[in-house]
Amino acid sequence: MIVVKVGGSEGIDLGAVCRDVAALLGQGQRLVLVHGGSHRTNEVAAALGHPPEFLTSVSGYTSRRTDRETLRIFEMVYCGEVNKGIVEMLQAEGVNAVGLSGLDGRLLEGRRKDTLKVIENGRRRVIRDDYTGTVETVNANLLNLLLDNGYLPVLTPPAISTGNEAMNVDGDRAAAMVAAALKASQLIILSNVPGLLREFPDESTLIRHIDPTRAQEAMEHAQGRMRIKVLGAVEAIQQGVGQVVFGDARIASPIQAALAGQGTVIG
């Protein structure tokens, strides 16, 4: 069992990812696909006159400001355009994909943050109307039900809160929770860089291997979006996932390349 997360950044070749999923399923691999949609969400939000904003938490993580209108646009892009676009591509590759959000069957459930403590222009500020949270439980029964019946689950945020509200969650950390719940041997996290970079965006500074017992150290190297990626990887390994690989989604056969150790291997 492997879980593949493909990001939503510019430059990612979703067609190559879908072809690779089909090839792996043909080899008998059991697989769940998780995806993002951040770049298109930025574009659509801007086009609809509700431009994206990003927050930096007091602990240094960056997240999308998700008011109710952003959540609506987020669902349009992640669950509509991107999820159904991937399902259509997979169906054309002969894969009987089923696209689902974390709301559907409470696949991704967790706690919404009552307040976000952020740093804005050097000052602390508290935000109360943000629909953001963290996945705490995964409905592995529904994923296994689909897998056992020949369907490939294609999963995307948002998640559902314990109070039944849709909420934005980090896709990498959600994929880590899915991998843990399904007892996956590997979690492959694909983005538009070759892996974790010691000096982002210099691709020649690729970190080839991180010892999970020394992940805290790697966190210090990780910058921006990469920090949350390392956090997700550490969480996955702490919960029993054998290995996490950060791979490049801009190349041919991106999943098989990552499985062969191309990228940053943790574990």
Add this chain to the structure above:
Amino acid sequence: MIVVKVGGSEGIDLGAVCRDVAALLGQGQRLVLVHGGSHRTNEVAAALGHPPEFLTSVSGYTSRRTDRETLRIFEMVYCGEVNKGIVEMLQAEGVNAVGLSGLDGRLLEGRRKDTLKVIENGRRRVIRDDYTGTVETVNANLLNLLLDNGYLPVLTPPAISTGNEAMNVDGDRAAAMVAAALKASQLIILSNVPGLLREFPDESTLIRHIDPTRAQEAMEHAQGRMRIKVLGAVEAIQQGVGQVVFGDARIASPIQAALAGQGTVIG
């Protein structure tokens, strides 16, 4: 087993529909929900600078002009905003809903029209790049798998073509195919009018009952969008659905009202 279709026109109270679904499930009713999203698609398409266009076929049916860009917007609204909005509302009512499009698991599959023959300004014209078609088969296995495991399927167009392309299909006729495939006793079609009207939009001209053997006659009364609704009803009954009711989605308990015979009953 009943299939409920709720339209996407203005004035529909989706909250009341969701509360009624929860009440019926509480009574042990087996149910599938199908929905539309036309009004919001018009609004979002206009906001994104790709305003909606409608075509009239040579046989007198009206349909949305669905070029590839419209299909993308259609998926954003139907599969993203509306589908996930309904799933969120149902989850808040304690219903473990799973939102799916016709692409997912090939739930709604059919033939894409190679060409559309339309009337434009009194002239015939042929359109070749339209993503529109008709549902021919329904994946009843996947719907029953979800139902048997305690999930409520919430189904929306688009469908998938035999050539693996997403395509716009009429939601009412899709619901009729779903009702037939699931051997439903009743198909309830809810919209923003009390039922079929002899003189649209005069609500005092509500047709209370149509004998299915005389449906052709009713087709002559039906105008605009109502024509395709009658066609869907006739198809459902021809395929073994016991009864079709056109009901009002603007009232409290709209499904239970329709089941009690409020609206236009066919069969």
